[in-house]
Amino acid sequence: MIFLKDLIREAVSRLGAEVPYVELEVPRDEKFGDISTPVAMTLARPLRRAPRQIAEEIAGSLEEDPAIQSVDVAGPGFLNFRISTDFLLKELERVLRHGPDCLVPEPPERRKVQIEFVSANPTGPLHLGHGRGAAVGAALANLLQRGGYEVEKEFYINDAGRQVRLLGESIYARYQERFGKEYPFPEDGYKGDYISELAGRIAEEVGEKYIGISFDEAGGFFIERGTREMLDTIRTDLETFGVVFDRWQSEKLLYTEGLVKKCLDGLRSEGKLYEKDGALWFRASDYGDDKDRVVVKSDGSHTYFASDIAYHWYKIQRGFDELIDIWGADHHGYIPRMKAVIRALGEDEGKLSVILVQMVSLLRGGKPVQMSKRSGEFITLREVIEEVGADTTKFIFLTRKADSHLEFDIEVAKKESSENPVYYVQYAYARIQSIYRKAAEQGIGLEDIPFDAIMYLKEPEEMRLLKKILLYPLIFEGAFRAREPHRITFYLQELAGLFHPYYNTHRVLSDDAGLTGARLLLLRAVELVLREALSVLGISAPERM
RNA sequence: GCCCCCUUAGCUCAGUAGGAUAGAGCACAGGAUUCCUAAUCCUGGUGUCAGAGGUUCGAAUCCUCUAGGGGGCACCA
Structure with a gap:
């Protein structure tokens, strides 16, 4: 059917006009034909002529085409086409001969695209929301790849900073507990059972090695061990879900390999950073954001934004034509500053697009399942996959557009019936x-x-x-x-x-x-x-x- | 307080880039299998597109305002 676009485009150009794109739609009612286009109506204004008249002319120049059985002008100026059976059969033969490759049109250009998605903190198992991001990201990657783009799928690992420190400390606290030592469980610490289990395994392995040693000294071990294990879990969960990444980028490495410093030094020398109140600020407001943003706090530590800047800078260095970030919708407020970064780095802000994935509300038989991260009681992606299956889970995630709320009812998803x-x-x-x-x-x-x-x-x-x-x-x-x-x-x-x-x-x-x-x-x-x-x-x- | 997103049939959602009489699935009722898998099919109807204005030949779609729901505001992550 897509061949009609070219036919119509040619017919339009014979009228001495142009359309930015040819819109084709399948009419609701078969009596309107197989496929139709409203181009004549969009041309009415630029050509300063009646839409039906334009439609008649386009119709006239197309009705002889062997692919077209009939073309009618209807309504305010629709062109309704009926495709000839001969042509349909020829197309069928072409599909049978050439296989699926002839079903996807060639893109106008071959682009190198990077998609970053999931990027969950390595502090616990994935939940259902991550699963939605994974399903959407992976499908999008396939889509672009199939359309002829070169696509890289990347998972960004937030393994520097407060969250993983908190993870380490939570494990440390549970470890101390094992040996009857009092250690105040960190406020906002991770309380899930998986923490205690991990602490138990560590206790068995190393015995009392870290008893009597402060967290300041022992922290490195617990943080490193914790993130490594959490990341392994995340990776295997994603594999079970059928989502595989090409690359895992560690935030920590951005620091240790000097990329953050290099990037910030560059911005600084261009005057895009400045010092105020003992902190280092990025001039985000010069690039469309509401206000300037801190990258290095007055205590000398970096904000997450600092490594995010460096990370996106690094992506650009790697030569992608297009960057796609898939985020949870709760991060939408972050978009203007990230766009500002892209512009400050001298790129068109269109180079980065952010796809927001809305929240998933989990139900069981119509009743909401409470998800409390604080208490550590939440249903993980793994549990859902095990209960309803990876295919079903993905399909449900992909039957809504990313930016709309999704209700996921486990009982409905499990039914092997037409509800599914x-x-x-x-x-x-x-x-x-x-x-x-x-x-x-x-x-x-x-x-x-x-x-x-x-x-x-x-x-x-x-x-x-x-x-x-x-x-x-x-x-x-x-x-x-x-x-x-x-x-x-x-x-x-x-x-x-x-x-x-x-x-x-x-x-x-x-x-x-x-x-x-x-x-x-x-x-x-x-x-x-x-x-x-x-x-x-x-x-x-x-x-x- | 300021900003973003959402509101379409009883329910869950589509509606493509402003186009024709707004769609699907589920739910509900009845029916179909000596024959390729009944996880299937057939037949039944449903709308104040949240509301009000505006732009347009044409608005569920774009703009303004109002109401309701969700999310975000930091030298947090």
Whole structure:
């Protein structure tokens, strides 16, 4: 269907006009045709002519095209196209011949993009919100990669500063407790059971080695050991979830390797930092932020913002054309200062885009599950994956756009029924595989079917299915441009929503060898798109269910 | 107090970059399987797009105000 864009663009240019993009949409009602465009209406103003008149002219110059069966002008100036069956079948053949690669349009340029996501503090296990960020980030990375960009996925490790110190001290306190020593548990310390467990393991390993040694002296060990273990947990949890990073960037290393100093020195020499009240400030307000921000406190220690500046500077040094940060929505107030940093570093602020992922409220059977981080009682991502499965969890995360609240009901997610759309989609795939197996039993080899068998396809349900298949490139393009993987999820439900009824009304395997072949080929294309789209989302395509 | 986001069917949400009569799933009721997997299908209806103004040939979509919900304000992380 996407070919229409070029056709329309050419027709528009024959009128001596131009459109920034050709908008194509699938009309709600089939009677309006297969696909339509409102370009004539958008051209009305620049051309100072009636939209319907413009539409008539575009229609006139396109109706001879072999791909187009008919083109009508309707309503205020819509152009409604009906695609010829011949052309649809040719397109089907092309898909069968060239596979999924011909479903994704080439991007206008090949970009190097970096996506940073999850980046949870290594102070405890991941919770559901992190999972949402992971699902969105990974799907977005797949999407951009599939669209031809070079993508790097990175996890930023906050292993310097107060939080990991607090982690170390919490473990230290539990360790002391093991040996009956009093040590005041740090205020805001981490109280989860995993801390006590870790302290227990350490106690078994090292015995009383750190008893009688102050935290100031022993802290290094507990901090290092704690962050390492937490990071291992995070990494394995993400792997279980099916999310793998290309790179893990340690904040601490930004300091020890001198990158923070180098970056700040550079900014300072350019006059973008200044001293006031004994602290070092970044002139964020010169670059669009509300106020200036401290990077080095008057006690000489760095704020997190300091390493964030250096981190983004470092990303730019590494030569990316585009940086994408995926943050929890509660960090939205941080965006202006980060954008200010990008501009101060001499880059277009559009180089950095921040995708905010909204909070997840966890329910069980309609009732909210209390999540209290302070008490350490919260449901972890791992627990949810174990209970409902990684595919389902991801799918639910990807059925909403990132920036909208999400209700995650564990009981609903667990149901293996139609309340659970992921099964609906996966079942379509499994059903197709099942038909292949049946076909094989009857001695029909998919590879042996000649492509021209597809001329036997003629049922309206078959044409509808075929049109939906050929719509995929358009959906993909939209999702790619908007950086919105959830559009793929909705498309999948629509595709499955055409397949299942088709399956129920028309038998694929029949006595008619030609028709059987034709239908198997159609299923081949459905299968191809299902697998392609599922792989973008990072969701498996099961052979059987 | 200031700033950001959200408000669409009973519920959960889509609605693409301002386009046609605003959609889907679930829930609810009834029905379908001698035949490729019933995790399926078929048939039933539902809206003050939070409210009020404005811009536009055209607004759920853009602007202003109001109400409700969430989030953020630091030499915290």
